Amino acid sequence: MPTRTRHTTPDPDLGNPIRVATIRDLDPLSADRACFALRRQNEAADVPALTAALRALLPxxxxxxxxxxxxSVAAMRDLGMFLGSIKRHGPEPLDLVPEALPVLRELGSRTDMVPRDTVHHYCTWNxxxxxxxxxxxxxxxxYLQESVRMVFPHLRDGLELAATLGDTDLADPKFVLLTDELTQHTETMVTAIDMVVANVGPEFFxxxxxxxxxxxxxxxxVLLGPAAAQVPLWLIDLAIWAADHSDPGYQEFLSDSIPYSLRRWRDLYDRWVRTPSVVGRLVEAFGDDPAAAERRSPALRASTEALARLLxxxxxxxxxxxxxxxxAYDADLRLYPVGSGGASVDLLRQIIDLTRAAARLARPSSGPAPHERRRAAG
Known part of the structure; x- marks a missing residue:
């Protein structure tokens, strides 16, 4: 194999659309044929063939x-397809192909990600x-893969908007514009999940x-496989309300999920987990007398309404x-008690309740009395 010169990459943003398109085009392991044969090998549960293919693909x-x-990202993507396939049929893949371990660790180090494939490899960079x-x-x-592909650029842009929103004064007219733009990006998540509902049967999943x-x-x-939970809508939650209006269960889920994210998103998590959320700032701005706060700053009303639309x-x-x-996780249908990202149905229900509670806190004129809001915020 001819020696290749390593490309310099001063911009590590793996979510950049040009970089995403480049990764999709690449096949550094010459794995196209092997990855297509993998479908048939999975149908036959042919672990020896999957194992031989993984070993043959190792650089x-x-x-x-x-x-x-x-x-490096494209190589991890293709090796990951065989890791998940072998484990699906029973064995630990690195018990069968231990020589893959140093390769995975090096690929993880070079991409600044965990040393296995994530939902971004499986969907976005596929x-x-x-x-x-x-x-x-x-x-x-x-269809399931496409649902993540269609969300990814909107989520990436939405997280950058959330970062700007966190630095924008609540009374600044730009706050409403930024929040409404973030809402538009977030609506893509609803469109994507509606596509999944229409085209992916619970039993198939x-x-x-x-x-x-x-x-x-x-x-x-022990590393989780590709999971929808690795698409970090929860980072938007963190910026908007969850930094200071969450509970221990959701906080633990966030800390467990963040290692599977891109570096930029991990940096945002480190920032937002230590700063007041937008909802927290709004509660503080209205204080004990929302009417007086609105008289001092009439723009707060429009900001509140924009935030309500997002929530x-x-x-x-x-x-x-x-x-x-x-x-999908009905007791009569499921093979596993929790999602591939580690979230249970009960946790999903709690997240809805927490989001609704945050929405009530962000509506001071129709929500609880000021002293009740402050008790909830604490």
Whole structure:
């Protein structure tokens, strides 16, 4: 194999649309044919063939050091398809192919991500069309992957808007414009989940696809497989209300999920977990006398209404998600008690309740009395 010169990548943003398109086009392991054969091997539960294919795809020692950032992501994407497939049929993949461990660790280090594939590898950075990597080849799987693809750029832009919103004065006219733009991006989540409801059957997800997303042992770490929970809508929750209006269960879920995110998103988490949320700032701005606060700053009313629109969309999405989860994890259908990201149906229900409570706090004129709001905020 000819030696390649490592590309310099001063911008580590793996969510950049140009970089996403580049990663989709790449095939550094020459894995196109193997990834297509993987569908048939999974249908036959042919663990020896999957194991042989994973071993054959591993780059030679030293080759990973020549990969660009984009090539490293694409390599992890393709190796991950075989990791999840082998585990779906029973064995720990690195028990069968232990020589994969240093490769995974190096790829994880070079991409500043966990040393296995995530939902972003499986969906966002996955080629489309004839080269699409799929566990089953079923059109329902394709719809599930597309739902994440369509959300990813909107979520990326939405998180940057949330970052700007956190630095914007509540009475600044820009606050309403930013919040409404964030709401528009968030509405894409509702569109995507409606597409999943219409095209992906609960039984297919629960019994056919969900087993491919199991956790695996990677050295001394147990790492979750690709999971919808790794699409961090919860980061928007954190910025808007959850930084100071959450509960221990949701906080633990957030801290467990953040390692599977992109570096920029991990940085935002570290920032937002230590600062007041937008709802928290609004409660403080209205104080004990909302009417007096509005007289001093009439723009607060428009900001409150814009925030209410955003929270309404978040509640709608959470309701749709809960409906899917209830069906997929029904006791008569499920193979696993919790989602592939570690969230239970009970946690999803709690998140809806917390979001609704935050929405009530953000409506001072129609919500509880000021002293009750302050008690809830504490």
């Amino acid at each position: 030679a020692p030293g080759t990973v050091a020549t990969y660009s950032l984009e090539e 080629p489309v069309g004839a080269r699409q990597r799929m566990y089953t080849g079923d059109v329902q799987e394709a 629960a019994r056919v696809l969900r087993p491919y997303f199991e956790e695996i042992d990677v050295g001394d770490r 309404r969309v978040l509640v709608v999405f959470r309701g749709r998600h809960l409906g899917i989860a209830r069906k």
